[in-house]
Amino acid sequence: MSINEDRPASGNIRPGFDRRTLLKTLGVGAVGAAAIPLLAACTGGSGPGASAAASTSLTFGSGSSDDVPKAAYKAVTDAFTAKTKIKVTTNVVPHNDFQNKISTYLQGSPDDAFTWFAGYRMRYYAGKGLLAPIDDVWEKVGANYSDAMKKASTGPDGKMYFVPNYNYPWGFFYRKSVWAEKGYAIPTTFDELKTLCAKMKSDGLIPIEFTDKDGWPAMGTFDYINMRLNGYQFHMDLTAHKESWDQKKVSDVFDTWKALLPYQNPGALGMTWQDGAINMGKKKSGMFLLGSFVTQQYTDKAILDDIDFFPFPEIAMEGRDAVEAPIDGLLLSKKGGNNQGARDFLAFMGTPAGQDAYAKVDPSNIATAKGADTSTFSPLTKKCAETIANAKSISQFFDRDALPAMANNVMIPALQGFIKDGTVDVKNLESQAKALYAAQ
């Protein structure tokens, strides 16, 4: 339970690691990490002969190790092979291992194509020259994607690197029956949200379900308030550390948030998002700011059909244009760039046919390409899909947009401290950010 309380597989980018990794690592000892240079030296340089196999076969590294996504990617590769006669060899790696070892993986002998997500680390590796640009692929599939998707798939040099497969939005989820019974209306501004919260509190509900034992869910609240207050570009610049943390814009985010703190579940620091989902299912709380994966917690169809969604209300700028919707998709390694077959594979993923092959097996997420089959979507999924489609900009969630060390080692404790006593030391955040980003 407590080991795997991370986000579900589809959206899991947590650095948590399973017992095996832990033991392996501990076995070598904490200081053993110093052996990394040795490892790096051993695996340096990609194996020759990769391009010899061009166009008739490709290798595909997948971190989607859970049963459903694994089967879904298998459906995609099967459909691709059936269409093009190009053989795909898939190497599935447990997702935590895959994420933790991505650096060594990319420097060693990576597969031609591999699963990853948009955001800081995609751009970071692109900048380090470990990925192959795929502008030719985007010429073929670009028309299938919205501008926001295109923005999220672009590297720091302006070239295209990423082909989106699916995503899921973050927003407020609630039970329609509770709201209908009490006559609540969807708030579109922050003031309306506060009024609604006060009303819910007087009705004996926990207005906003909130859980942060694992540290990352609170980043959703931070991101949304930041984007609504300072705009999408500021979020991107702050997470890339082009903006300082030690400035009024950042402390304003926390000050604004402070108005919501009394309405968020006071037990947040001891709860996982699953606990929160149960609370909302039991009608103890009014709404829950989380990703759409929250619905996976409701196995009872009656409750599931009762769940609805609205985007985070407007605060100061850009209305509700920006949506937090982490995107998962495919990248091409540097080596895979020589393989036309791998380029064809990425192009296939960007077509409605490729996306449908995936979504048929794993319907819990939302296909990103226009023209993908939406007939099987539930009304809620449809609403989520529309929200994303109408978004002017899509953020990837703090821990995908920012340097992972900043997100995990600095932001999590800082947010937990803020939840506890409503204070945060932005000066210290800045000095920590400086040290961590300098090491990259």
Next chain:
Amino acid sequence: MSTPTELSEPAAPGTRGSHKTAVRQAKPGRVKRLSKRDKVVLGIMVGIPTLIQLAFVWIPTLLSVLLSFARWNGLSLSDIRAAGMANYTYAFTDNPAFWPAVQHNILWLLFLAVVATPLGLLLAVLLDQQIRGSKIYQSIFFVPVMLSLALVGIIWQLFYQKDNGLLNFLLGTAGTPQAVDWFGNSSVNIWAALIAATWRHAGYVMILYLAGLKGVDASLKEAASLDGANATQTFFRIVFPAMAPINIVIVVITIIESLRAFDVVWVINKGTNGLELISALVITYLIGEGQSIGIGSAFAVILLVISLVPITIYLSRTFRKEKF
């Protein structure tokens, strides 16, 4: 200075008296006694452990110390840049978790020394009596030591969970606003973690003391009772001092356990929100996505330096004793 080969050799001088002469005369002969095969075997037996020790302990330790003065993204070796003391400045002044972590490690040591270790001793003394089912009790208390990290997490989750946990249920507060948030409340969660750590540590200490108690000569106890000592006196004046070697081992183990305290805290919340520990900081910064090799190495070196203190004291004591 006699080597094992000398002793195993049938022709070797059997008595101490002849030893000196044997060495003197047999300077060339001694070399002969080690055949080529012996040398190879010896070389392998000494060499392989040395190499393993070097490869897995000393070289990584040294590299870790070096890396703690560098900035590195873990990509190519040419990306390593000197950072001077920057990583240590970060650890000591910028990172808000470091000093709480030191305090928690000290608290951990005190708690294990004052509560967990004596508890283990008590269990050992009780189970050393001729009571029925002693073996079963021993097994029960020792089980926590053998459980995997994942299981420990699940067990304590069931116990401490706020709304559905056993403890709040027993207290009658489950599901009410008075329910104690054992994991989330940063002023109680360290105690919750310490109880869980005690649960493991006491079993470990118990097994060691059980072995120690078995080694105490029964005639000592008999003599004491003949002299009219009661059970308490016998234990504290006779048995406990007689277990001196074990006591030293226990002291060292308690210190080491408190320094590498990690697992319970990690399964609760990865060492944040009131549960900061130095070892958790090392893991946070060295492994996984949040990797920042220079800073992680700095934390590891700090932990190493702290650990060296009790280790040095222990080793110097042991060696001093052997000289007598």
